[in-house]
Amino acid sequence: MTRKQKRLSVIVAGLAFLAAAAGLTFYALGQKASYFYMPAELATASVQPGQRIRLGGLVESGTVVRGSGATVAFSVTDTQKSIKVTYTGILPDLFREGQGVITEGAFGSDGVFVADSVLAKHDERYMPKEVADGLKAKGVWVESKSQ
């Protein structure tokens, strides 16, 4: 092969490789990214049972029930609608009624959201950014006292 052909074949092979990687990346983005919803948005969004999503909002006061073992049930609300969530595991230190949380998991066939992770930030001023933005958009956001 001439120098030119050699270089061309290397470039073609490299591009084919990159195209394959890009294809895989976009396929994975479509399949594996989980969308974030607030409870009221779920009414219009078509979320299938078993589809992984992230559900964010405030932990509704008076709904936290500790069941048998390490299972906890609570409701996540955006003040318009609330969704029942169950979670088995250790809740974050800052999990409290009235606090913002993000839960990740999927709906079971009974309409209860089964979370496999519950996130709360390591800060007393905590409000997950997604939840804060969502609440601001609904006009129910109250600026926190500190700062």
Next chain:
Amino acid sequence: MVETGHFALVLAFALSLVQMLVPLVGARTGNQRLMAVGGPVTVTGFALTALSFTALASAYAGSDFSVANVWENSHSLQPMIYKITGTWGNHEGSMLLWVLILTFFGALVAVFGNNLPATLKANVLAVQGMIGAAFFLFILTTSNPFIRLNPAPVEGRDLNPVLQDLGLAIHPPLLYLGYVGFSVCFSFSVAALIEGRIDASWARWVRPWTLVAWMFLTGGIAMGSYWAYYELGWGGFWFWDPVENASFMPWLAGTALLHSAIVMEKRSALKIWTLLLAILTFSLSLLGTFLVRSGVLTSVHAFATDPARGVFILCILTLFIGGSLALFALRASSLTAGGLFHPISREGALVLNNLFLTTAAATVLVGTLYPLALEALTGGKISVGAPFFDLTFGPLMVPLLVIVPFGPLLAWKRGDVIAASQRLVAAFALALAAMLVTGLFIDGASVFAALGVGLAVWLVAGALTDLAVKSGAGSVAPAVMLRRFAGLPRSVFGTALAHLGLGLTLLGIVGTLCFGTEKILTMRPGETVDLSGHTLRFEGLFPQKGPNFTEDRARFLLIGADGNANGEISSAKRFFQARQMATTESGIRTLGLSQLYLSLGDEDNDGSVVVRLWWKPLVTLIWGGGLVMMAGAAMSLADRRLRVGAPARRRKPAAALTSPT
């Protein structure tokens, strides 16, 4: 003292302006005296930055709450070590640490770069000065740590409890040494573009800097991973969190740079690519700084969000990445192209390495930035987590890891795959045996687990094979072999160690993910639990008092087969009064290479607590492998050919004239 620090910072900014202009003009006009200004100015700039940093650190050590930054992030009751590490446990202080390290590296170039060509040195220092000037300006205008409060509060608001840990003393400095270390490679690249000249000796200058930065970045990432593992109480070592990716992308690109610089140094090939990689690696470091420091991401690292800061760093990012890439586009074609080589050769293997690593870095980049882009464009909020990266990053890494042992065994210019394969037969047999043993004799082992273990053993055995082959195993007498082994260049040991460390890390990951077990349960005092053959008895909760917190410590005894206690694990719920904040201290006991990990949940009224237990086989290898990789980099650095600052001094005059082979 605080005002001295503030003043020193302003002076350092002024000097960085001198540093970026005067040597550059000198190099352009060929004026020796202007070029010579660069060195002393850089060193003085470093001294002033160090003074400034010391002033802030001493304000922290002395709990001077008249400084707003100290008031917000410190408390008089904190142990001294956390008072001092608190200096960089906040946005302003960590940016000061960033520029301190930047000026430190600049000073190293100035002091040890005496045998650099004068114009190259002047240009490198000028580019370092530009980066410094941008970040000094950023600190002074948006993130000044020296703002005073009047009247001074009597007590501080405490450092974020999560950061009150020894990890803060180690992780950020190491990570920054890595991030910022790549700025030197960047400056060398931009300087080469300004000069329009690049040769193999350029690679000899750049490679030690890449090694230094890579070594520290490896340590910083490993330390960050271990810190998150034990501090956050989730038992995970890597979450594909955007801030983790922010440090991982420069690592991937830096690893590629490390390898392509070898090709450039030894074979004068891949010149333009190496130069581009050096620019990209530091660009990814800057991007990482932007992602972590601008507050676009919510994470433990986002100390405070201020839109002005985000915009400023974005401007710096655009200026440096855009500017250097534009310069590259203008000048790259005027640089002489390197030599050609056969695809099957050491160079070919290293090109393949680069292809895989940069593509992997690109997938991580897409996964990290896509959610941000989507939100900016459509307002849709998504999270891209482990499932995405498992599907994209995983398939890219597996073939790369398979070819790693071949690389060092291939000859330069034209290699022989069959000969290399023959040498690797023993390593392959070992890997196959490990795979079969795992698959057939370990309960619950999946096909993935067996393949993973096999791949890890393949890497380790491949690294050892490389050393054995190069010392002449099988063809010479053992005594000769031992002598040859001792006489191998240190860079050969460096390569082998780094590849071996990679194998160990992989083994740790596979062991933890595939053979780990976990249990969540509620326990009352006196109850026992079994996990993978280990029996733990819950002794109860014991209240304790720390310097600036109170805690409920849950004690567990590890019960041996004979029924006697042979060890204790304790986990605690801590409550920090100053911030009214609780944290969980996980309990970890290392047994061999594995760990028993325990995290405490809520306490019920009847005295029972929720406990989450993990058995993590071989987990320590994940970070141990990182340490071995660091050792490999240190070993390569110690190679006399690459000794920092003295690459030519020890060379024979005759050797300096011939091109390195």
